[in-house]
Amino acid sequence: xxxxxxxxxxxxxxxxxxxxxxxxxxxxxxxxxxxxxxxxxxxxxxxxxxxxxxxxxxxxxxxxxxxxxxxxxxxxxxxxxxxxxxxxxxxxxxxxxxxxxxxxxxxxxxxxxxxxxxxxxxxxxxxxxxxxxxxxxxxxxxxxxxxxxxxxxxxxxxxxxxxxxxxxxxxxxxxxxxxxxxxxxxxxxxxxxxxxxxxxxxxxxxxxxxxxxxxxxxxxxxxxxxxxxxxxxxxxxxxxxxxxxxxxxxxxxxxxxxxxxxxxx
Numbered sequence: 001x002x003x004x005x006x007x008x009x010x011x012x013x014x015x016x017x018x019x020x021x022x023x024x025x026x027x028x029x030x031x032x033x034x035x036x037x038x039x040x041x042x043x044x045x046x047x048x049x050x051x052x053x054x055x056x057x058x059x060x061x062x063x064x065x066x067x068x069x070x071x072x073x074x075x076x077x078x079x080x081x082x083x084x085x086x087x088x089x090x091x092x093x094x095x096x097x098x099x100x101x102x103x104x105x106x107x108x109x110x111x112x113x114x115x116x117x118x119x120x121x122x123x124x125x126x127x128x129x130x131x132x133x134x135x136x137x138x139x140x141x142x143x144x145x146x147x148x149x150x151x152x153x154x155x156x157x158x159x160x161x162x163x164x165x166x167x168x169x170x171x172x173x174x175x176x177x178x179x180x181x182x183x184x185x186x187x188x189x190x191x192x193x194x195x196x197x198x199x200x201x202x203x204x205x206x207x208x209x210x211x212x213x214x215x216x217x218x219x220x221x222x223x224x225x226x227x228x229x230x231x232x233x234x235x236x237x238x239x240x241x242x243x244x245x246x247x248x249x250x251x252x253x254x255x256x257x258x259x260x261x262x263x264x265x
Contacts, residue, residue, distance in 0.1 A: 003252035005212055007243070008192025010041060011181060014051040014058060016199040017216045018236060022133060030061065033237025039064050040244050046188045050180050050198075050206060052129070052169055054118040067188060071118050071126050072171065072202065073180025078187045082121060092172055094155060099128055102148045109144045110135040126172055133166040142166070162200055163222035178205025195250060197236070201225070212250050215260065229257045 012018055018038070019028045030038070038047060048067040051058050055070040055077060062068070067078045076083040099117075106113045112134035118127040130149070132141035146161075149170060153159050158171040177198075185194060193211035196203070199218065204226040207213040215227035216236065229252065231239055239256040243249075252259070 005250045007195045007248045009046040009190040009194045011048045011196045013198035037240035048184045069180035072175030131167040181206040
């Protein structure tokens with residue numbers, strides 16, 4: 001059945017969705033076709049980025065967005081207004097101590113393993129990512145990193161592992177992109193259909209809330225995503241350009257889309 005929907009807002013994941021997967025933090029940029037199309041769309045409807053990156057990073061990369069939900073939604077900014085992070089995000093001395101310890105220990109596994117600290121706008125540490133994509137042996141790196149992260153799990157911190165991904169995120173508290181989606185919808189006062197694009201299991205809660213949900217296909221995309229449609233990463237820019245030309249009307253028969261047959265409706 002053909003589905004045509006006029007989109008009222010566009011909510012987007014960042015890494016692997018509108019920025020290439022498998023590149024360094026410095027090279028994680030919007031591709032020119034994606035940027036050009038999104039800058040046009042942002043003049044007509046709200047665009048919000050829902051990402052595990054921190055606020056400082058994502059605002060610099062997507063300055064034209066109307067809103068940003070950083071660190072999985074732990075901190076949200078609407079225009080110039082920062083929503084106060086949950087009261088439970090107070091910082092943790094043990095979190096800092098454990099992180100400093102593994103920052104030293106990962107070098108013994110492979111010097112190419114990278115640890116990215118994720119801080120709130122006020123400088124408090126809220127999460128970090130251990131990335132071993134440049135390690136010589138992914139399996140060994142994954143196994144040994146998981147051992148190093150056991151103390152974090154023992155103390156109740158949230159360790160998120162992703163199918164087929166060479167990195168693990170560790171948070172002070174539970175993160176939920178679906179909750180971030182709802183907050184953004186309310187704060188941006190979006191009453192019409194929202195389209196959400198993402199590429200990992202962490203996006204599933206947002207996929208299930210969106211009127212139109214599109215998963216991004218690339219070499220690290222997991223098998224189980226709760227999106228209604230799929231699109232190749234290389235086609236995202238052309239898809240956005242088509243959306244703009246069609247006056248923001250989503251068409252399920254777009255040449256760029258494939259229906260997700262495994263999703264249960």
